Amino acid sequence: MSRDIKDQVISEIKAAQFGLLALQLDESTDVSSCSQLLVFVRYVNAGEFKEEFLFCSPLETTTRGEDITRKVTHNEEGLSWENVWGVCTDEAPAMLGSKSGFAARLKEVAFGVTVTHCMIHCQALASRTLPKELHAILNTAIKIVNYVKSMPVNSRLFKELCKVLDSKHQVLLFYTKVRWLSKGNVLSRVFELREELKIYLDMQGKESIFFSAPVFEPRLAYLVDVFDQLNKLNLKLQGKDKTVIHFVDSLHAFIAKIQNWVRKINAGNSAMFENFCEVVEGEKELDPCLQNEIINHLQNLGQEFSRYFPGLESIDLSFIADPFNTEPDSVPDPDQDEYLEMKFDSGVECLQKDISVQEFWAQISASYRRIDKRALKTLLPSSSTYLCESGFSVLLQIKTKPRNHLEVEDDMRCALSTVLPRFDEVVDKKQVHPSH
Structure with missing residues (x-):
């Protein structure tokens, strides 16, 4: 077979x-x-x-x-x-x-x-940047997980405590550095079970060790929210039959989100970070130190994305993604005549409305070979x-x-x-x- x-x-x-x-x-x-x-x-x-x-x-x-x-x-x-x-x-x-x-x-x-x-690997590398204060919170969360899961008896006791408290989850997740989504998933589970962890660690006499960091919960909540966004981006980039257009669009959208988050946090608005907003609810204004940490992290994150995806802003795929609403100058000179013939072909335009970008360019090679070959050379290479x-x-x-x-x-x-x-x-x- x-x-x-x-x-x-x-x-x-x-x-x-x-x-x-x-x-x-x-x-x-x-x-x-x-x-x-x-x-x-x-x-x-x-x-x-x-x-x-x-x-x-x-x-x-x-x-x-x-x-x-x-x-x-x-x-x-x-x-x-x-x-x-x-x-x-x-x-x-x-x-x-x-x-x-x-x-x-x-x-x-x-x-x-x-x-x-x-590009998925690049996204994972760009996501690693963290200021030392937030990195300390990440390390603390990992230490909590390792302490609870290091011995089978600890895991069993914590599981029974979660059952008694009718918690949504009963186990913590180990952190694995090589797995793209691990960091966000581990932080999310620690945050969801933070009250249960406080009780359990207090019973073990360990709460003061792990939860003594200043503004621990707001920082943890922010990390949960931002890594949730990074995980969503990672999942969006995964999958079969993805072209460079999908990757470029997704990355443009995420970089624009980062810029918007910086602007909002500067104005003292944290509504886009759900868990963080819930934790700091009731406070008149954000802690200035925490606010600066978040702004610095988001700015560094944007810079890392720019470093790992250089020239992203200059990529112009308009004539491939939307060929009937593009100016001829977006196409190289030798192909412009054929492009204009295709642009004013009403039959081809009707075809483009009913199928995906990939299917469209794969099906018009018999009529417009030069422009089709140029488009396929862009769409064909894998981006992940x-x-x-x-x-x-x-x-x-x-x-x-x-x-x-x-x-x-x-x-x-x-x-x-x-x-x-x-x-x-x-x-x-x-x-x-x-x-x-």
Whole structure:
């Protein structure tokens, strides 16, 4: 079945519009300490964008750029890597190294390739900035969680206390640094169970240690609110079939929110932070020190987003997102005549109203090839390694400790591919078992 799925995918790639394809790839270590390289491919076939599993292959020795390049470019399927138009991966030196990384080596055979650092990863990195006062609150929350969950008896006692108090939750969540949403989820659970934690820690004689920080609760409430917003942004960036337009729009909106929050906090208005507003309710005005901490944090957060997403404001995708309400100057000179022909084609305009941006550009190549190819070169490259990350989750389920010697590529292809096997052809190729 895996071989048949692979044959179908390779055939579709070879027949892709304009021969263009884009890759997203990442590397991770499985349960047997073997490094696995996971590669997905994105292309346009039969008038629709497709994202498919390409291969999963172990890196037997080292994980350098040359090892990754060898795995990707040396294939038996006869794919033309000169047509690779986009590559998305993480910022590991083996991937994005300027001299010997995979991206640099790929550019030697794919001259027009665009290399992108996963935008979800960039968002997670930009979200790490915290002033020392707020970072101390985060560390305190983590210490509280670790104290309660460090011993099974503590966890059981706290759970029973939550049951008696009829709490919404009964357990705390461990903080895991490598998980994108962990920080926000841990803080949210600590805040929701803060009264129960006060009672429990008081019974243990620990409350003065953990809750003695000045304005602890308002600071904790603010962290819960701001990380909730960051988690929402992260979740919005996740998912299949996302184009650069979606990422740019989401990031523009979030940066505008940060600027609005700074303006509101400067005016003493905290209504946009629900939990924080609830905690400070009744106070005539915000504590000046806390107000400055929040403003500094939000300003630094905005600066970090600008650093990790340079040139975001200058990106103009208007002619792709809304081609019939754009000026010709937004299109390069050689393509403007064809663009104007398309703009005043009423049939094409009606088509654009009923389908998504991706579907529209995937379906008009027969009539407007030049402008369509330019749009596909922008829409095709992946902006995140979401498929790889979700693929590694599947790998954890397939390759377990009892099955640690398993060769996983065929199983991964059957689990992750959207292409169905042609069962009739698979069966026809098998010899019927004779009777005894």
